Amino acid sequence: MDRAIYDRMAEIDGEHWWFAARRRIVAALIARQAPLKAGARILEVGAGTGSNLAMLQGFGRVDAIEPDEAARALASRRGGFAVGGGMLPDGVALEDGRYDLIVLLDVLEHIERDRASLQVLRTKLAPGGRIVLTVPATPWLWGAHDVAHHHKRRYTASTLRDALFDGGFRVRHMSHFNSLLFPIVAATRAAARMTKREGRDDAMPPAGLNALLEHIFAAERYWVTRATLPFGVSLLAVAEPAAG
Numbered sequence: 001m002d003r004a005i006y007d008r009m010a011e012i013d014g015e016h017w018w019f020a021a022r023r024r025i026v027a028a029l030i031a032r033q034a035p036l037k038a039g040a041r042i043l044e045v046g047a048g049t050g051s052n053l054a055m056l057q058g059f060g061r062v063d064a065i066e067p068d069e070a071a072r073a074l075a076s077r078r079g080g081f082a083v084g085g086g087m088l089p090d091g092v093a094l095e096d097g098r099y100d101l102i103v104l105l106d107v108l109e110h111i112e113r114d115r116a117s118l119q120v121l122r123t124k125l126a127p128g129g130r131i132v133l134t135v136p137a138t139p140w141l142w143g144a145h146d147v148a149h150h151h152k153r154r155y156t157a158s159t160l161r162d163a164l165f166d167g168g169f170r171v172r173h174m175s176h177f178n179s180l181l182f183p184i185v186a187a188t189r190a191a192a193r194m195t196k197r198e199g200r201d202d203a204m205p206p207a208g209l210n211a212l213l214e215h216i217f218a219a220e221r222y223w224v225t226r227a228t229l230p231f232g233v234s235l236l237a238v239a240e241p242a243a244g
Helices: 003-012 017-033 053-057 069-079 114-124 144-148 157-166 182-195 207-218
Strands: 041-045 061-065 099-105 125-136 169-177 234-241
Touching (some): 003 069, 017 125, 053 061, 061 069, 157 234
Antiparallel strands (some): 125 234
């Protein structure tokens, strides 16, 4: 991503409703679909500025990698450990068979060779290990946000399942999420395309609105960790290495 995107993330990702609610959803997803024993080893791939590290440290011992140097330095300060560098699929030095859980939160869509990257990550899982990931969904929502963030694609449930299968994984659970706010997001992006006035969608709302949006979005954790929602702005998945 551009330097300005990382800088903006560092300003808002602690409190902004989208980041805060996603952390709550991911924490609930791990607890229900990828439960971990004490002392579990966790890897976050694409840690960005480190806003997820404290949440993940509640589940075990965390390592992380992030290709951007400045973001990596901030993530290291936030996490209290040295975040590694490198870029998938060929530029990371990670021990095989080490991790009980690997997490990619809105990362896979940035990687040109997503299947090859998943194949590499599969080798880093310990026996019984799982991968948890989130990605942007619904390709017709593609817009200025995707371009600014250097996305390679938005996924459908089918294309994400295929990518995981080709990467050597079996999907245990998958669902769309950010579904309650989907009509607003879809209408906003459609209107922006028609008027050719696509603006920033990372502005920090007033405190009351920010809290309300976080509450609405985070409420989905009660459903998406148990059931499959048929539409949404994003997709989440939990997968494990396929047999054979």
